[in-house]
Amino acid sequence: MMHGTIASAHAKIKESLANGGVAIDATCGNGKDTVFLATHATRVIAFDVQKKAIENTERILMDVGLSDKVRCIHASHDTISDAVQESVRVVVFNLGYLPGGDASLTTRKDTTIAAIRQALNVLEPGGLLSVTVYPGHKHGAEEAEALEVYAARLPAKQFTAVIERVMNRQDAPHNIFVYKH
């Protein structure tokens, strides 16, 4: 049986949102993670750089009756500090490119790290940052390397950073979880 990377991230996110709270979906794509967050969070703020992704997310939210809980923002996630003026319980990055879309419009390490820095600032104490990384393509491998260095250097007094990875398949997707104290 394959390791369920997304299922594992969702389990931890659900646990963090047991009492509700605000969540950010930093890469809403086709809206699957946004729907999951909107099911468990009090409110969700969702970002994507692609108009098509925002449209797909808004459509699926309408279909399942959750659009009232979500504010979709058509902008890069490295504008989190401008767009979000409140503390949030959970921030989710599902990196890479839109499934079935243009693979060149993928997340990139520099913007990803800048956005994660902003996400950790708006995270409330006890909150969770969940990042799913896809090292199986060039930009994903660069992101995986940069993120590992970045997360390993986070001050241990403020954060606990955890990596959850398949040990015998180097290019398998994996999760990084950062808990804010």
Ligand SMILES: C[S@@+](CC[C@H](N)C(=O)[O-])C[C@H]1O[C@@H](n2cnc3c(N)ncnc32)[C@H](O)[C@@H]1O
């Ligand atoms: C793997 S997909 C996300 C899948 C999505 N969470 C879902 O459930 O369908 C990655 C998404 O990141 C978006 N993206 C790429 N660069 C971005 C950026 N700088 N800011 C926000 N979104 C970005 C892409 O447009 C793409 O839709």
